[in-house]
Amino acid sequence: MSGELLWWLNLLVGVGIFTLLAVSLNLINGFAGMFHLGHHGFWAMGAYAAAWLTRECAGSLPGPLLYVATLGFGMAVAAAGGLAVGIPCLRLRGDYLAIATLGFAEIVRIAIQNLPQETLGGSLGMPVARVLMAVGPDTMVAFRGLTLLIATAACSLVILLIRNYIRSAQGRRLLAVAQDETAASLLGIDPTRPKVVAFVLGASVAGLAGALFAHFQGFITPLDFQFMEMVKMFLIVVLGGMGSLSGCVVGAFLVIATEQLLNRAPEAIAEWWQVEFPLLLALMIVFRPQGIFGRREIGDLFRRKARA
């Protein structure tokens, strides 16, 4: 039975990490209306920053403290990346922005791969020492459970933060700019500032997800952060609904659960899934482009019932 528990824990941690990614992507793509295809670059930056700090400081700080420090460091590095990319690129529109951000993410991955092996592990990848707690056959369940707790806490905090941000005056400005930039600027709203803030915020949350990912996996390589992962994030956001935060959670659960289930399925089914998965996404886009929740949140489900 312990095998099943481990499987569930693995699944839920994955859901947590991808929820963070989806929520931050939603902020940038859904709320701020910026077409961003390079989110996996920020994710990679956060993961590698955390791994690097862990390696440099292992031993000089108590484990859990180091763990938290690396989470913060991952966020900071990714945020810096967001700033570096955001400021020049936010002048670009639509498809051009998409390609520029995609190019940036690829540059990050190639850079990591080609830097000398001592710096970031290159193609070999980088091990991440277990600083949170010792991991072995007896403690595996505890480790995954603890990580899940941390991931859940992170998700809740982030979702709350973003929700409040969207509802604040700043957030309103962002939504206005996203709807119609010219009209907003005519109303006196500076178009670039809210966009940069949203971009950096989204990037830092992706960095947080990266740091969590690095610690959970114990070993990261540039190939963990390929374009397919970006597609997955996108799928989650679209599935959940581009304006809905709780949609991201549900979407993440659906996508990751399906992926994990297929891992255990007989090879025959798993093979065809590679064809069906994008097919389903395409069908969804055609017949239900607003995703599951559209712009609503899960709370609305229950509110409506009460009203009826």
Add this chain to the structure above:
Amino acid sequence: MHALKSALIALLLLMLTACSGGQKDEFRVGVILPMTGQTATYGEESWNGIQMALDELKAEGFDCVLTLRDDKSLKTDAGNQAKYLIENEGVHALLGSVQSSNTEQIALVAKEAGVPLITPASTNDTLTKNGGPLVSRICFDDKFQGAVLANFAADQGWKRAVAVVDKAQVYSTGLAGNIKTAFAGRGGSFREEYYVTQDTDFANTIQNVANEKPDVIFLCGYYAEGGLMIRQAKERWAGIPLVAGDGFDSPKLGELVGETNAQIFLSSHFAGDAPDPKVQAWAKRYKERFGKMPGAMAGLGYDVLKVLADAAKRCKDRKDRAELGRAIAATADYPGITGRISLTTPDRTPIKDAVIMKVDAGLKYYATVPARN
């Protein structure tokens, strides 16, 4: 909205039912190999070898259940498959994979789960050291292979060398590093040029190498890119001997290279046409069953299952993973088809002979290089 809720509930139920996986009372072995992707021939050959061994073991009365998973020649998949085999299938031991980068991932998972792992063909030096006492291999490592290749080249009198390295594969960078050390030790000069896995245009790399006018070119990657590179470099590299590692040992090499006058040598673990009568008899049986001559991977696949079975037989309770791991590490002088295998060395890497092969309408045996302590 109702439809959505029903769908969600259905999915949850599906997941719960999928969690059946009744664990029967057998000795379970998980096998992770690259059955598809860039190094697919390795997986196919290794699995063929394993199947031959399995049939022999079954005939002897040794029971075990093998579960094969494909790592698609990708690192991320290797780790996932390892987790699946350990957690969902509850295997008692793992065999695989071939590419060192992939085995690295599997080793980490195995280490943390306490499951013994034997890799048939991963040669990167640090694998077994980093993996801990439960990780071992039955092939030689790149420190030895690098020296074999460097000495071979130096013995032929070649002094200027250029190595072509795949920056995205730890096997490639590791092997190149080892060749460099050994070659410099014999007084040769050494430079490196780079490409990346899945590249197809090697024109510039080829040009860079040609500009150096070397006596010998070391090809340190896998056959999928290497074979193409040789084909594209027909004119530029004419007359320069090419020396490669076991990453080139594949029946597809000839097809990828095409028609060539180049002298191509490679080092490997095993040659089906070596002058040893035992090897030739085994190769004949393999050919009858699978329609072609066995490559190194086939021999290694055969041996790895046999070594595991040998260790299991020595255990009081082979399902005790810790005891199994100790038995594996105590393997001494096992007579494998690829050579004598002893895992009692400090890093659980056997000291074995290497074979040099020459490409001549297919891979043909050329010489044996005895293991140097």
Add this chain to the structure above:
Amino acid sequence: MLDYLLNGLGLGAIFAFIALGYTMVYGIIKLINFAHGEFFMVGGFLGFFALRDLGIERLPLPAPLPILLAYFCALTVAALGSGLLAVVTERIAYRPVRRAGRIAALITAVCVSLILQNLAIKAWGADPKAYPDPKVWVDVDDLPARAESNLYARRVATTSTGERVESEERVVVEGEAIDRLRLKSEGRGEVYRKVTIPRETTRGFVILALVLWTPVLWFLVMRTRMGKAMRAVSEDLDAARLMGIPIDRVVAYTFFLGAFVAGVGGVAYCVTYGKIEPFTGFVPGLKAFIAAVIGGIGSIPGALVGGLLLGIAESVVPYMLRDWAGWRAAFAWKDAIAFALLILFLLVRPTGLFGRPLRVKV
């Protein structure tokens, strides 16, 4: 330096072939067809099967006609097949989302790309296939007394489980005396020798193909009714519709044309580099897209120039960085350099070299 420049031109010509398709489709329906790289890949596969299975090389014609004919057939099959695939894809996948907005269309394109890639894996296997070397088939009776080059024959073996395994066997070594009776008794009435096409020749052919194709394309776009319709639709879709132009047909035609050219590019690519696999389309597709953007997406001359420029940049810039600035490992970073150039370009001149400046209606 010249070598790198020429390499770059050859590579760039292939980018240009693919970029043309991207740019034409974007020009009329403002869609980045992510699946375009897959049309290229399918073209490569179709060419592979045409070369391997049609057996045109065995026609009893004077050499080198059979080989040339075989390649011509491969190109035609690939181009037509790709074109057809594009038309079908457009009809099934893109037409329904034409009105659904940018993001929806793009996601659909990504999905189509993935579906095609994975269908290719299912149909043809994920392992790379080597493009067959051109062969000159000779009847054993027509051989001279001594072999002038290595001679090969097809061999079919059956395994103990009844599977048929095909392989190639070298039966005669260059310079060896030929024993015709022995060959015939072994059932080898026909043998072949392999011909290698030097890299410069394929490179030259690709550039030549691009040069020949450009005026044809110009003619199609500038001097035919359909071409005029295409230009009208790309200028203003709604106005064109109001003028009675059959939008659906124009779009289908554009897709066909774009994929036709990509199919040719696919075969050219595979012949140059020697292999094809389901993932072959991804990276060249991405790079060709970059080329189209650099040239100005929506502009046909832009795609041509952008493609050539990117090819040269990928070759020459790392060379310059390595030899003039001393950065030894520059070539390993060549993809990153391509992307960096893209971003720089976008910042300085977002609409590309030949692109039309954006007019934003308030």
